[in-house]
Amino acid sequence: MLEHFDIFLLEAVINGILLGGLLALLALGLNLIFGVIDVTWICYAELVMIGMYGMYFLVQYYGLPYYAAAPLAILIVAVLGALLHLLVIAPLLNAAPINQLLATGGVLFVLQSFATVAFGIDFRNLGIRLPVLQFADMHLSYSRLLAFGVALIGMLLVYLFMTRTFLGTAIRAIAQDRQIMPLMGVDAGRIYLITSALGGALAGLAACLLVLQYDVHPFVGLSFGPITFIICVLGGLGNFVGGFVAAFLFAQIISLGGLYSDLEWGYVLAFAFFIVMMFIRPAGLLARRS
Amino acid sequence: MTARQIAPWIAGAALIAVPFVHRDAYHLHILILILIWAFAYTSWSMMGRFGLVSLGHGGFMGVGAYVTALLWNHLGVSPWLGIPLAMLAAAVLAVIVAYPCFRFRITGHYFVLVTLALSGIVLQVITATRNYTGGSLGYTPDRTRGSQLWALQFDDKAVWYLIALGIWAAGLLVWRWVDRSMDRYALEAISEDEDAAAAAGVNVTWEKLKITVISALMTALAGALYCQYQMFISPDTVSGIAISLQMVFAVIVGGLYVMLGPTVGAIITIMLAEVLRIGFGTKAVGWDNLVYGVLLVVFIIFLPKGILGSILDRLKTRRETRAPAILAGEPKQSTAVRAEVAR
Known part of the structure; x- marks a missing residue:
């Protein structure tokens, strides 16, 4: 009996780690935008939703294979991210932060209802069923493993881009000092645009991975959007490493909380943990005390 | 009495x-909905106008609606007692989160x-305790036969209209009361610069907590009122992030x-939703x-100041530019000089 229980526990822990990889990828895109442009995209999860619809239509209607559709979907969301910056954020760059936040809240409504109007409220899935891995009485879905692996590779690529290329260095420099860098000949507007496209591309990548595990519907963004923000805040907005750690911590709480009770209680526990942590470490998990 | 003093009484009558x-x-149904939501929106702006942007008000509204309905169905507590209890619960929740x-x-x-x-959290708790709250399928308070005062259930829409009107007007009075109190100046100072306000002797934590609790109490009342009028609540219609937004x-x-x-906002948004719903029928899902x-x-x-705010602003500047025009004769030059000085 005890042995049996431990297997469940181990399974939950492993599933938590796999979920953590995906959440970390989601948080990375949002953190990038916040760290560089100092704006929170409330509609970030809705960009992912559009990407998931893109995958669905490319695969189901145009008959593209999954691996050919994925780059296209990533491109679509990247363009969407750049457009979001040009149309909504750029005119508000000097407005109060709250106004920027609320404007992207408006975009959330637009994307959600656009999906409702254009695609209807049916749940759709890709129709690709990946096998379930059985290992010592544990059931691990292959799609989760794939998502975890790709998410880690994606994060590694972003890390290399940010540290090893000229453009990445310019982005980090802008994030450090918005006033000085334009004087050094860095075009801030261009950097913001590239960063927005990159953030969109990361949302697109997350969409390609999520669509393997979850059905698409116009409100799918609401089911993981709030968690993504909370992870970013928990790790400290703009702090990449903090976001990474927070994602795994959060995924464990949801997974283990869900093991002992309903999945909703896992979420309640995770949200409550977040509120408590805000009071203990308001500037993020890894922030230094000033 | 001037026209300005008489106008509210005439409008009220x-x-x-x-x-x-x-x-x-x-x-009448549309008017009641407008009044209830106008009251909820007014409650939100009680703190929103001081830069305290909360997306937790969906939670307060959900607590107001669900506590009232649950007390009535499971323990038979009359809404007359249930609504104050629900408001209290929302206020406690507000203090727990807002104080730290x-x-x-x-x-x-x-x-x-x-x-x-x-x-x-509120949305997930309502969904998770589905054995009591019905989860995402929604929840209906038990109906009494016909109109019952103690159950706060009325068949006549006119009664509901008057109740909603009274509560909405009370909300405006609370706004006016805050607007004329010292707290308003303290809170405005806080929204400009917290440290400076604290240095000037404003108790920042206490002032913010006060306005938050007032706002939460009012929002919970709006939720309870909505529940009693519609006799159906679901997590999506009274709580959660969508309602907050x-x-x-x-x-x-x-x-x-x-x-x-906020009242103008309620009129515009509800009328827009209704017009689209009538115009497009079931195809309107999502369009609003x-x-x-x-x-x-x-x-x-x-228009960051909103429709009414911008109209009032424009009227004000017109009045102001007209006044010196009579006195100085050359308004254009005076504004130009003012701009020069400001620069």
């Missing part, structure tokens, strides 16, 4: 007279996201800094939110 003159059930926030100076983005977590949106459209701004979203973005970029 006209509003009270409406159900006695015009008894169309559909029109204000004590530890969590502001701006961080405050928005903490309160966002609060509405997330809806409140913010309507207030931004109407005007955040003026007393009737699409228009909302576009409007919200456009408003924040071009």
